Amino acid sequence: MDKRAVKAWIMYDWANSAYATTVLAAVLPVFYASVATSTLDKDTAASYLAYTHSIGMLCVALLTPLLGTLADLSGRKGEFLRVFAITGIVATLGFSVIGEGDWLLASTLLVLTTIGFAGGNTFYDAMLPDLVPAERRDTVSSKGYAYGYIGGGLLLAVNLLMIQQPGWFGMPSTLAGTRLAFISVSLWWLLFSLPIFRYAPRRPASPELPSSVTGYAKVGVRRLRQTFGQIRRFPQLLRMLVAFWFFNDGINTIILMATIYGTSIGIGTSDLMLALLITQFIGFPCTLLLGAWAQRWGAKQVLLVSLSVYICIVILGYFMTQALHFYLLAGLVGVVQGISQSTARSLFSNLMPAARTGEYFGFVNITGKFASIFGPFVFGYVGQITGSTRWGILSLIFFFVAGIAVLLTVKVQKGMQDAQSADQEELERLQGIGAAGNGKDVTFTG
Template sequence: MDDKKKINAWVMYDWANSTFATTIMAAVMPIYFIKVAGGTDGSWSFTQTAAAIIVALLSPLLGAIADHTGRKMAFLRVFSLIGAFASVAMAFIGPGDMWLASVLVVIGMIGFGTGNTFYDALLNDVSSPAQRERVSARGYALGYLGGGVLLAINLGLILGWESIGLPDSTAASQISFVMVGVWWVVFSLPLFRNLKDPKRAQEDKGTAAAHLRSGMKRLKTTFSQIKKYPELLKFMLAYWFFFDGINTIIVMAASYGTTIGIEDNHLIAALLITQFVGFPASLLFGKLADRLGSKRMLYNSLIIYLIIVVLGYFMTSALHFYLLAIMVGLVQGGSQATSRAIFSKMIPPGRTAEFNGFLSFTSRFFSFGGPLVFGLVKLISDSSRSALLAVAFFFVVGIILLTFVNLAKGEREAEQTL
């Protein structure tokens, strides 16, 4: 199989699983959880927290085991199917089924989040260092497009349930959950079919206990010897801060918009705008990162995020919210794709899943900072606008720390042996 076929199969997975992020995590399930299952915004928050903690704990250990056994694709298939089946099972959530909804959402997020650890690790297997900015950006671009397309279809079902003969909007929402699972599996098939684990991994007969011990040992080595890769460590420090800022904007945007009086239909429309703007913007971002340098483009995206935060402080209308959604779409996918490509080049060979798992663990562990600062400032000032402005701190620190990262030196350090 040529490299182009591998790359095409890899990027299609983003198209496949991003529907979970849009329909389940962002748009449909949060509303369904409260209005049908009988949950609250607080119980939804606890559900998200529980899933994040489990994914954070699983990712580095399973990543180490995957590198030891050479079974990244096997792990990816398992967790993809877990997430897809959980999505389909959400169709059985009825009125008052808050606990069932919570359990299935947590299982689905484990499949989604842990699966992405192995998916990100495969970037090194399908592309050369020179290609990674563009390939990573293509993945994010297709993710935006796929997630947006299915979300638009699902919203059409939910809003037009009567015209297509459904009994109510609840049934339409349940169909949308099934569609997420089916979409995820069907469009993952190219990756599952065309990328295989090494033959030695398929023939490995070691016991589960032995693999667990080896994974723990490798993980311990990662924690103790990561200081041998100072540029990688410095990038991770910067990433923790600006990722926290980006994540806070993602998870707080809808609630912030609601607080200042933006109606639900405008919030959903803005989400769709972000998805469809993100598709071409991510592709362009990847090309510019390849031409102008990934670090420069990452800087530019973080500066735009700073501008978004400041403008968000002064936002007063749905039009303003739409304009900010466009700005987010211009940089969100590109900044994440470029960060993924930069990190991939500074990972020691043969330990891609392990180090991606380590990044997943640490970034999720520190990701409470942004929402916590937002909440504390809101509590002290009684102002959501001041709380949003406080998020600028994470982008400022991230930008400053990024200036100290020498990418070329980091790539050279990656060639060393742990």
């Protein structure tokens, strides 16, 4: 195990979480509404932002499975990660020049940052089996999320000061402080990505690796079709995927709708931002601690507990009436959000054939993105027909209960055996191709 590469992998979560916290969660929604779409009415501005998010995620969903396949064939997931990360970094920097009414440019940049951030994470997640053996993945995966919490939280705290106290940073106004915040995120993302750019692991290239762009496309499409067809060979992976569709939809809906829900019941903006910081800083130690528990007791068991806590969060959210309650719920989310995501990632990596993690994580990405439309829809629809967002938040219990029910059927050890058998068959197949092509054996590390 290359310790430098593992540290670099963990540090990338520290790097790109600044985008997730400052840009996606805290600053960009307000900046988009007050500056980029200042010439539009509020309802139109909100619709444009929603459409932009949808377009960005659709692009990611369509791109990453094919690119994941090509990354597997070439053995160069790190280089694909670099391209996506730099795309996101440059586009984030572009937010600093957005003027009043520049909604089209802002939307274009948001699509690019979404592609860079979410697309890069597909290759980042797929590196985990290349870096560490199965028995270490729970710990390393949780460390990545934990460092992401603290890194994103630290820069968010500084960014909020830039915006609320711009004079401390030599800025003449809140708008200037906001622009500086965007610049700081892009520089932070770039600086702490340099280690993974240098030390990203490489796997041996496949003998099927084509020599032309057209050949890449043909082989990539063929293997992607095989992935759709072969996933039924891995029933435990398929069950995990179905469980993930449910509970991840619930988690993402809470992340996306928490601020809107808090506002609808009268929680102030400053309280909402402070609660976001609380989530980040509680998430750091709790993800590390629970990651160690997952190493000892098993990722599935810890994930089940964390999803049960989410059910409690939803019920408590229904009864929430004041800012103090929102702070308490933010703390609970901080306890379980990182570990639920990190254990899901490590479980997936254990149930996938090591030779095809890029395309399988791409498959998880595309299906997960399409599945994620249902949580916000149910939240909005239930809230609309009942006239209360409280019933909308309560409706999310269904996603967690369904996710737990399916997850209970996943047999992790059997799934790992299936994945290892597939890797052995792939090794033998590639050795046969290599021997037929040049009389030499093909080496393969899994």
